[in-house]
Amino acid sequence: MATQDHSQDHADLKLHAAQRALKLVEPGMTVGLGSGSTATLWIKLLGEQVRDHGLKIRAIASSEDSEKLGRSYGIPIINFEECRKLDLTVDGADEVAPGLALIKGGGGKLLREKIVASASKRFVVVADGSKQVEKLGKFPLPVEVIQMAVPLVSDELRELGFTPKIRVHADGSRYITDEGNLILDCSGLLMEDPAKLAAKIDSLVGVVEHGLFLNMANLALIACEKQIIERTV
Numbered sequence: 001m002a003t004q005d006h007s008q009d010h011a012d013l014k015l016h017a018a019q020r021a022l023k024l025v026e027p028g029m030t031v032g033l034g035s036g037s038t039a040t041l042w043i044k045l046l047g048e049q050v051r052d053h054g055l056k057i058r059a060i061a062s063s064e065d066s067e068k069l070g071r072s073y074g075i076p077i078i079n080f081e082e083c084r085k086l087d088l089t090v091d092g093a094d095e096v097a098p099g100l101a102l103i104k105g106g107g108g109k110l111l112r113e114k115i116v117a118s119a120s121k122r123f124v125v126v127a128d129g130s131k132q133v134e135k136l137g138k139f140p141l142p143v144e145v146i147q148m149a150v151p152l153v154s155d156e157l158r159e160l161g162f163t164p165k166i167r168v169h170a171d172g173s174r175y176i177t178d179e180g181n182l183i184l185d186c187s188g189l190l191m192e193d194p195a196k197l198a199a200k201i202d203s204l205v206g207v208v209e210h211g212l213f214l215n216m217a218n219l220a221l222i223a224c225e226k227q228i229i230e231r232t233v
């Protein structure tokens, strides 16, 4: 019962953060749709504005799920052929550390999320207070890897001090990303120097992307019990 109440609190807090982020949207914008439960709340709020109040925006989605949800509200979904730069992307995060250093990818959408965020003039994180940390790494870092390279990349990640584990669904089957790759969830390392680690992981052949989002977010809207904290870099 206590656990249920706690998660409900988080749902309320996530909604508050999403509501605040909605205020950043202006007519005519091209926006990036994040993925995960907090981003989903934001997409629903945004979708209601489009469907019920005639808000004119267009969007690029960071996952098939978010695209489907956006379309269900009538949000026009475009791609990077049609527009190279987004005005605003709103997305969740698994951890938010000082300097707005993030771990993302708990939902497995890190690759497209990073593409969308990197093409955004403004990248805003929405989260509840439980996502704030002093150092990244308690949440296992997701690393997206080409399937045949998984044993090789796993060894390299162990060398770096991680304990990598292939992500699986509840039924034991492997989680496959939207791009057809596997995810290694890498635990066991509190990061003293995330930028150095990111560079090392980037250099591993077979790694497609990782969930360290550094120097990308401009603003984090962190919903706590009594207030929404606006954190900038």
Ligand code: 5RP
Pocket: 034, 035, 036, 037, 038, 039, 091, 092, 093, 094, 103, 104, 105, 106, 107, 108, 109, 110, 113
């Ligand atoms: C998905 C993500 C999510 O943004 C992250 O996992 C946070 O999710 P939630 O809002 O459900 O807590 O990176 O790949």
